[in-house]
Amino acid sequence: MLYQPYIRVMQETLFQKLIQIRRDIHAHPELGFLEHRTSSLVQRELQSLEIPFESVAETGVLATMKKGEGPIVVLRADMDALPLKEDTGLYFSSVNDNIMHACGHDIHTTMLLGAAHLLKDQNFDGTVKFLFQPSEEGNLRSPQPGKSGGQIIAETGKLESAKAVIGLHVNPLMRVGSLSFTNGEALANVCNFIITVRGKSGHAGALEHVIDPVLISSHLIVAAQSIISHTAPTQPAVLAFTTTEILGQPAYNVIPETVVLKGSLRVLNLDTYSLIVERMTKLMKGMEISYECKIDMELTAYYPSLLNDSGLNAQLKSVQEKLFGENVVSQGGQLIAEDFAFYSRQVPSVFYFLGAAVNEEQTYFLHHPKVKFNEDCIPLGSTFLTEAALQLL
Numbered sequence: 001m002l003y004q005p006y007i008r009v010m011q012e013t014l015f016q017k018l019i020q021i022r023r024d025i026h027a028h029p030e031l032g033f034l035e036h037r038t039s040s041l042v043q044r045e046l047q048s049l050e051i052p053f054e055s056v057a058e059t060g061v062l063a064t065m066k067k068g069e070g071p072i073v074v075l076r077a078d079m080d081a082l083p084l085k086e087d088t089g090l091y092f093s094s095v096n097d098n099i100m101h102a103c104g105h106d107i108h109t110t111m112l113l114g115a116a117h118l119l120k121d122q123n124f125d126g127t128v129k130f131l132f133q134p135s136e137e138g139n140l141r142s143p144q145p146g147k148s149g150g151q152i153i154a155e156t157g158k159l160e161s162a163k164a165v166i167g168l169h170v171n172p173l174m175r176v177g178s179l180s181f182t183n184g185e186a187l188a189n190v191c192n193f194i195i196t197v198r199g200k201s202g203h204a205g206a207l208e209h210v211i212d213p214v215l216i217s218s219h220l221i222v223a224a225q226s227i228i229s230h231t232a233p234t235q236p237a238v239l240a241f242t243t244t245e246i247l248g249q250p251a252y253n254v255i256p257e258t259v260v261l262k263g264s265l266r267v268l269n270l271d272t273y274s275l276i277v278e279r280m281t282k283l284m285k286g287m288e289i290s291y292e293c294k295i296d297m298e299l300t301a302y303y304p305s306l307l308n309d310s311g312l313n314a315q316l317k318s319v320q321e322k323l324f325g326e327n328v329v330s331q332g333g334q335l336i337a338e339d340f341a342f343y344s345r346q347v348p349s350v351f352y353f354l355g356a357a358v359n360e361e362q363t364y365f366l367h368h369p370k371v372k373f374n375e376d377c378i379p380l381g382s383t384f385l386t387e388a389a390l391q392l393l
Helices: 012-027 036-048 105-120 149-156 213-231 270-291 310-315 317-324 377-392
Strands: 053-056 060-067 072-078 126-133 164-171 179-181 184-187 189-198 237-247 258-267 294-303 306-308 328-330 349-355
Touching: 012 036, 012 105, 012 377, 036 053, 036 060, 036 105, 036 126, 053 149, 060 105, 060 149, 072 105, 072 377, 105 126, 105 164, 105 377, 126 149, 164 377, 179 317, 189 213, 189 270, 213 237, 213 258, 213 270, 237 270, 258 270, 270 294, 306 310, 306 349, 310 317, 310 349, 310 377, 317 328, 317 377, 349 377
Parallel strands: 072 126, 072 164, 164 349, 179 328
Antiparallel strands: 053 060, 060 126, 179 349, 184 306, 189 258, 189 294, 237 258
């Protein structure tokens, strides 16, 4: 296989150590802002390498390796797992009920520890910061309501003086030995929305005395979809209504007073996202006048689009070619979200997807209870982070 030569860029003893670390983290997944065991494991490894560190965003760890004067480069990994019941059959499957590393953050953490091992013995002028970030997957349990781990850390200002921030994300559908990137806006602006439609309750046989929030909600859903089709006809954008809820005890002969609509808005381009939100607001104001109702919209859990710096990516071209040869793919933007976006809006950044497909007939994508990741990607990921940092320093 093409990836076999790359495994030898790392000593076998270190590779085996990292595999054991990965399997330990995988077997003990923790949800966002509860990554206490994972954080302790990371801290023990950093102490063994004599790399100083500090705590950030509750359970996060920010380590600093300074060797002389020079720029600062930040390497980032996320640590949290997902509320899923694992169904992989791996002998090191999750021992925690309904919690699973289905997004590969166990491998991200492991690869960053691997980079710390490799950089420890390198000579350079500057500083490398190793950011082990909590709660990429959302903001539940956040010490700052509504904010993910990445947003909290970005807002501390601790990374503002960095020359660059680099992130890697494993992709279980890409073969090991491959790397992909997108210049510019790579991942979407994403928010959750809660729309509350308040009408006037009454008897189903006397609709002249009723303001029907169910009818109004139906029109709103259809009209909102037309905003997407007419605002972003050639751009990636999705408005998904995922939950409808009637407040109060349902009855066949009673029109309810309130209907709540929930869902997700995903738009690749930031300006288009802002325009869609503006037009949705205007739509609801117009419907309030037409139907004499009250409509409120709350936007939560917002992630901006992830912005990859093309100049920074160009500086790393030689490293990409050295490790991946012709297996570097430029791809279009995707409607998934990543809170690495908060760093990318503050500091020149670049975020890559690393091939991690297993050699099995059927493979699964991220966030699936059966998803598996090929551990042969670990040496490549650690080495890429190492070489990228050295190139920028």
